[in-house]
Amino acid sequence: MNKLFKLVLGSILVSTLLVGCSTSVERIDAGQTVDLSGAWNDTDSQMVAQEMISDVLARPWYNNFTAKTGKAPAVIVGTVRNLSHEHINTRTFVNEMERELINSGRVEFVASSDERNEIREERIDQDLNSSESTRKAAGQEQGADFILKGQINTIIDTADSEQVRYYQVDLSLISLADNRKVWVGQKKLKKIVSNGKLRY
Template sequence: MKHHRIILMMMIIGIASFLTSCASTPKIKRIDVDKIIDISGRWNDTDSRLVAEDMIRDCLKQPFLESFKSKKHRMPTLIVGFIKNRSHEHINIQTFVKDLERALINSGQVQFVASKGERAQIREERLDMARHASEDTMKGPGEEVGADFMLIGVINTIRDEASGKAVMYYQVNLELIAMANNIKVWVGEKKIKKLIKKPGLSW
């Protein structure tokens, strides 16, 4: 009898463990990457993409672009410099930078050069080519295209909360600066305001 009780107890424990593991298994559903989803109210992929697209669209509508094309008879070449995160949150600035780059390149109105880190990697590859590649395929130094303008910016936030409610205010400021003379040819600003209602809200 005692032996049967032990077996029964082990079966009960096994079933309980199985049910617990099933209950704790996360449910995963794949969704469209362009679908807007706000869970925490913090800066997310949608904010990054929409802000980048809106600000670049505004930038490329400004007079400097046509003025440059008429004087130089070519598209301007741009590079993205430092985008600073001065918000309350950890924001993946690199993702935002890539969204800016994509919006610029896809506009078809400007050329875009590699970043400082990317250029270092490419230059290292050129040195390797000089040692190992054939002359007709080797890429030599001194043929790089310099940027005409640099895009820099900053992300700031203001946070206000009370009684389970919070307002998150984001302000993104971008500036396009001429490399030749440091003249700012465009200054853009984008604001986002989110009202978040959550019991026991804690940031």
């Protein structure tokens, strides 16, 4: 009887430990804002991209260019450097800006450097293997008029269990014809994080 009691008790303890260590997953709407650590997240990326692209398209350079050339400007998004204290997937942020630019319908959008290299390899393959009526000739690419590039910086201020996380995103739109900066934009975010186990 004593052995049976110990066996049952042991089974209960093991079951309790397994339940306590189990992982819980809840699916939520992708558009819902969730801040767990206070670090840069998908909401920040979307919000900053939307606001900065709206700003760049509303500035004088756009009307000046269209009035002078009679066409929409061709834009490419270049490098956005992460100079912050944390890991930020800048590719996601760049993708958000590309989406906002394309969906605005106000600019022609040129593929990135990596994408262009892949497409050029495909053209070479077509030149060797595709029929004359379907192959695409080299040297017909549309060049960009402007490149959008920038950086993300942070300032972290911590005292005890509270932390202020300050993000500053600086972007510049540069003319590829003459290296003029035709627009400089800046977006700032500030978060107060209260947590017993802060990340630095």
